[in-house]
Amino acid sequence: MPQRYYPVIGMEVHAQLQTASKMFCGCSADYWEAPPNTHVCPVCLGMPGVLPVINAHAVEQTVRTGLALNCRIARFSVFARKNYHYPDLPKGYQISQYELPLCRDGWLTIVGDDGQPKRIGIRRAHLEEDTGKSLHVDGHSLIDLNRAGVPLLEIVTEADMASAEEAYRYLVKLRTILRTLGVNSGDMEKGAMRCEVNLSLRTAEQAARGEYGVKVEIKNLNSFKAVRDSIAYEIARQTAVLEAGGRVEQVTMGWDENRRRTVLQRTKESSEDYRYFPEPDLPPLELSPEWIQRVAATLPELPDARAARFTADYGLTPRDAGILTAERAVADWFEQAVQAYGGPPREVANWITGPLFAILRGRAEARGEGDEEDQAERTEGGDIASLPIGPADLAALIKLVDAGVVNRNTGKRVLEEMVATGRPAAAIVEAQGLAQVSDESGLAQVVDAVLAANPGEVAKYRAGKTSVLGWFMGQVMRETRGKANPDVVRRLLSQRLDG
Numbered sequence: 308m309p310q311r312y313y314p315v316i317g318m319e320v321h322a323q324l325q326t327a328s329k330m331f332c333g334c335s336a337d338y339w340e341a342p343p344n345t346h347v348c349p350v351c352l353g354m355p356g357v358l359p360v361i362n363a364h365a366v367e368q369t370v371r372t373g374l375a376l377n378c379r380i381a382r383f384s385v386f387a388r389k390n391y392h393y394p395d396l397p398k399g400y401q402i403s404q405y406e407l408p409l410c411r412d413g414w415l416t417i418v419g420d421d422g423q424p425k426r427i428g429i430r431r432a433h434l435e436e437d438t439g440k441s442l443h444v445d446g447h448s449l450i451d452l453n454r455a456g457v458p459l460l461e462i463v464t465e466a467d468m469a470s471a472e473e474a475y476r477y478l479v480k481l482r483t484i485l486r487t488l489g490v491n492s493g494d495m496e497k498g499a500m501r502c503e504v505n506l507s508l509r510t511a512e513q514a515a516r517g518e519y520g521v522k523v524e525i526k527n528l529n530s531f532k533a534v535r536d537s538i539a540y541e542i543a544r545q546t547a548v549l550e551a552g553g554r555v556e557q558v559t560m561g562w563d564e565n566r567r568r569t570v571l572q573r574t575k576e577s578s579e580d581y582r583y584f585p586e587p588d589l590p591p592l593e594l595s596p597e598w599i600q601r602v603a604a605t606l607p608e609l610p611d612a613r614a615a616r617f618t619a620d621y622g623l624t625p626r627d628a629g630i631l632t633a634e635r636a637v638a639d640w641f642e643q644a645v646q647a648y649g650g651p652p653r654e655v656a657n658w659i660t661g662p663l664f665a666i667l668r669g670r671a672e673a674r675g676e677g678d679e680e681d682q683a684e685r686t687e688g689g690d691i692a693s694l695p696i697g698p699a700d701l702a703a704l705i706k707l708v709d710a711g712v713v714n715r716n717t718g719k720r721v722l723e724e725m726v727a728t729g730r731p732a733a734a735i736v737e738a739q740g741l742a743q744v745s746d747e748s749g750l751a752q753v754v755d756a757v758l759a760a761n762p763g764e765v766a767k768y769r770a771g772k773t774s775v776l777g778w779f780m781g782q783v784m785r786e787t788r789g790k791a792n793p794d795v796v797r798r799l800l801s802q803r804l805d806g
C-alpha cells in the first residue's frame with residue numbers, strides 16, 4: 308500500500324492598511340492609477356539624511372486587527388531594518404518588525420475539512436512598509452515608487468491548515484475580518500492583499516514524532532484561486548517526488564497561471580541573509596494599556612459573533628448565518644430589511660440568499676465577471692450596495708407576498724423588475740397588473756377549462772398518478788400569466804379531481 312502524506316500548510320498575508328498617508332512620510336497612500344512617481348517625497352524615495360515618522364493611524368489599525376485576531380498586543384515593540392537589494396526598494400532596506408512584533412499568538416476560526424470549527428493560529432502580525440513596483444516595457448525596466456512606503460500589515464499563521472480548501476477558507480475569513488474592521492480593501496486584483504504559502508508533506512509516523520517534512524514556499528499569489536490551485540499542484544508534485552523515493556528540495560516557487568504549475572524561483576534565503584537589526588532612526592513603540600483599551604472599545608461586531616447572534620436572535624441556520632455575515636454590507640442590509648419587515652427574519656434571509664443573490668450573480672455575469680476565476684474572489688452578495696433598491700424595498704415586497712397581493716413566483720419577477728428599474732414593488736405590481744387573482748369564481752372558470760381540455764391527464768390522475776396535479780397547477784398558472792393564488796388553485800383542482 309502506498310504511503311500516505313499529510314500536508315502541513317502555513318500562510319503569510321501582506322495587507323495594505325487603509326490610511327490617508329504612507330507609513331513613514333506624509334505622501335498620500337491612495338496611489339491607485341496615479342501617474343508614476345507622483346506620490347513620492349525624499350523620505351519614501353530613500354534620500355540620504357531623511358528621517359521616518361511613524362504613522363499613528365497605521366499603528367492603531369494594526370492593533371485593532373491584532374485584537375480582532377485574538378492576539379496579544381505588545382506594549383513594547385521594535386521596528387527593524389530588513390536589508391536586501393532590489394530595484395523597487397530605494398533605501399536598500401525595508402523597515403519592518405522582527406523579534407518584537409506588535410501582535411502575536413492569536414487565532415481565527417474557519418470551518419475545517421471535517422465540517423467542524425477549526426482554529427488557525429496567528430503566530431504574529433507586524434507592521435512594515437510596502438515596496439515600489441518595477442515595470443518592464445520594450446526591453447527597458449521602469450520603476451514607480453508611488454507604492455513605496457505604503458503601510459503594510461504582515462499576518463503570519465501557524466502551520467495549521469491541512470488542505471488547499473482550508474487555506475482558501477482561511478483567506479476568505481481573514482479578508483472578511485479585515486474588511487469589517489475597515490483596515491484593508493481586500494482587493495487582491497489591485498494588490499491590496501497578497502499571499503504566500505509554505506507547505507510540506509509528512510507521513511503519519513513523522514507527525515506522531517512531531518517531525519515535519521521539507522518546507523517549500525510559494526510566493527506572489529495574487530488571487531484566492533491561485534492560492535488554492537498552487538497548493539493542490541504542490542501537494543501532487545511533492546507526493547510524486549516522495550513516492551518515487553526522491554527528496555523534496557527546500558526552495559521558493561512561483562505560480563505560473565498560464566501553465567498552471569509552480570515554477571522554481573530561487574533556493575531559500577535564511578533570515579541571516581537579511582541582517583536584521585533594530586531601526587536606529589525610530590524609537591521603540593510603547594503603547595499604554597489605556598490606549599490599547601480605548602482601541603479595543605472601537606472594535607465593531609466581528610463576523611463570528613454576528614453569525615452567532617443571527618442564529619440566536621433571528622433563528623437562522625448556522626449555514627445561512629455564515630452566508631449573510633461573510634460580507635459586512637450584506638449583514639447590514641439583512642438587518643435593515645428585518646427591521647423594516649417586522650415578520651419572521653428567516654423569510655428575509657430566504658429572499659436574500661435565494662432570489663436576490665441570483666439576481667446579483669446575473670448582474671456580475673452581465674458585467675463579464677461571471678467566470679469561475681472571478682467567482683472565486685467574490686463573496687456572495689458582496690456588491691449588494693450597488694443595487695438601486697434598499698432593504699426597505701425588499702421588506703415592502705415580502706409584505707405584498709404575505710398579504711397575498713402577489714404570489715411568491717410573481718414576487719421574484721417583481722424583484723427582478725425592481726432591481727432593473729429601481730422602482731418600488733407596489734408601483735410595478737400596479738403598472739403591470741400583476742396582482743394575484745384569488746377570486747374563486749374567476750379561477751374556477753380557468754380550472755374547469757383546463758380540466759375539460761385535458762381529459763387524458765384527468766384520467767391518469769384518477770388512475771392514481773397524483774403527480775399530474777403539479778402539471779395542472781402549471782397550466783392554470785400559464786393561463787393566468789402566473790397571477791393565480793396557488794392555494795386557491797390547488798384547492799379548486801383537488802375538489803374537482805378528488806370529488
Ligand code: ZN
Binds near residue numbers: 334350
Ligand atoms: Zn513620501
Ligand code: MN
Binds near residue numbers: 435
Ligand atoms: Mn513582509
